[in-house]
Amino acid sequence: MTVFTLNTGAKIPAIGLGTWKSEPGQVGEAVKAAIEAGYRHIDGAYAYENEKEIGETLSKLFSSKTIKRSDLFYTSKLWNTFHDPKDVEKGLNETLNNLGLEYLDLYLMHWPVAFKPGTSEVVDVDYVETWKAMEKLVQTGKVKAIGVSNFDIPHLERLLSSTSIIPAVNQVELHPYLPQPSLLAFTKKHNILLTAYSPLGSGGSPSLLSDSTITEIAKKHAKDPGQVLVGWAVQRGTAVIPKSVNPKRIKSNLDIAVLDNEDLKRIESVTTRKRFVDPKSFWGVDVFDGFGEETK
Ligand code: NDP
Numbered sequence: 001m002t003v004f005t006l007n008t009g010a011k012i013p014a015i016g017l018g019t020w021k022s023e024p025g026q027v028g029e030a031v032k033a034a035i036e037a038g039y040r041h042i043d044g045a046y047a048y049e050n051e052k053e054i055g056e057t058l059s060k061l062f063s064s065k066t067i068k069r070s071d072l073f074y075t076s077k078l079w080n081t082f083h084d085p086k087d088v089e090k091g092l093n094e095t096l097n098n099l100g101l102e103y104l105d106l107y108l109m110h111w112p113v114a115f116k117p118g119t120s121e122v123v124d125v126d127y128v129e130t131w132k133a134m135e136k137l138v139q140t141g142k143v144k145a146i147g148v149s150n151f152d153i154p155h156l157e158r159l160l161s162s163t164s165i166i167p168a169v170n171q172v173e174l175h176p177y178l179p180q181p182s183l184l185a186f187t188k189k190h191n192i193l194l195t196a197y198s199p200l201g202s203g204g205s206p207s208l209l210s211d212s213t214i215t216e217i218a219k220k221h222a223k224d225p226g227q228v229l230v231g232w233a234v235q236r237g238t239a240v241i242p243k244s245v246n247p248k249r250i251k252s253n254l255d256i257a258v259l260d261n262e263d264l265k266r267i268e269s270v271t272t273r274k275r276f277v278d279p280k281s282f283w284g285v286d287v288f289d290g291f292g293e294e295t296k
Helices: 028-036 052-065 084-100 127-140 151-164 179-188 212-220 225-235 249-254 262-267 279-285 289-295
Strands: 003-005 011-013 041-043 073-078 105-108 147-150 168-172 193-197
Touching: 028 052, 052 084, 052 289, 073 084, 084 127, 084 168, 105 127, 105 168, 127 147, 127 151, 147 151, 151 179, 168 179, 179 193, 212 225, 212 262, 225 249, 225 262
Parallel strands: 041 073, 073 105, 105 147, 147 168, 168 193
Antiparallel strands: 003 011
């Protein structure tokens, strides 16, 4: 399995298991199936409301010696309701309590958007101040690295010019319909690892998995479209976190296609600037303005 090195020096397995919309009752089994299939990187978040069940599963996997804590890379995310600097450590503690873990390998600011505690009402807390509070978490030992999610270039530029820790990771929507080449170039230049979320086009939107270019390339390599999409992400130098609760798909998403230059060129041509995750539709906030060309 490909492993990337973060700007902290820590190693992160390129492919992790996504857990958004992995329902309670399913998510524990999914995490178990993933670890048994060889995953050593799990992507979670407070907002996914399934951390308790993941924690129970991890605890069993640790006690049965299926996996050691130190062999697992676990990511979680600070939810928007904890952005006030005085609430940041509380947000982390809730996640650690839910998971039953002493530390996270990576803690991301989920969105550059703050909510009034307990609501989804947008409030004016500057994400730079939230980041400064996250920087302090590193000294507690409860997070090994910190990063961001859903940040575009102007957001990152502000952090780089006014704070002291460079984010280890920026996790964003990334797939052949939204390849974000300028953000990828920017993050590579600044030694920030980009992680691709919704790499298969997310749930309920099968258009990417059934795209004729993707399915033809899959056929050529005797792989399925998921294996082409995950392989494409890894070959671009991004971490990637496909979600599945199906043991067969969890396993197959690790067995990625190795693409040649012709495949990569063909995939470049399928770009439609199609976004599957758009908070504007649920919060009325357009945090993606700065993505410019990529949103057209
Ligand atoms: P994905 O692009 O990973 O797609 C998941 C969907 O594809 C599910 O319906 C899954 O169904 C299905 N699927 C999985 N594998 C295959 C396969 N090989 N062939 C066909 N279908 C397949 O969507 P997500 O939006 O969930 O993104 C992945 C992860 O990224 C999330 O789970 C989360 O961890 C993270 N994320 C982060 C966000 C952020 O704001 N930081 C936002 C969105 C996602 P099934 O389970 O039945 O296999």
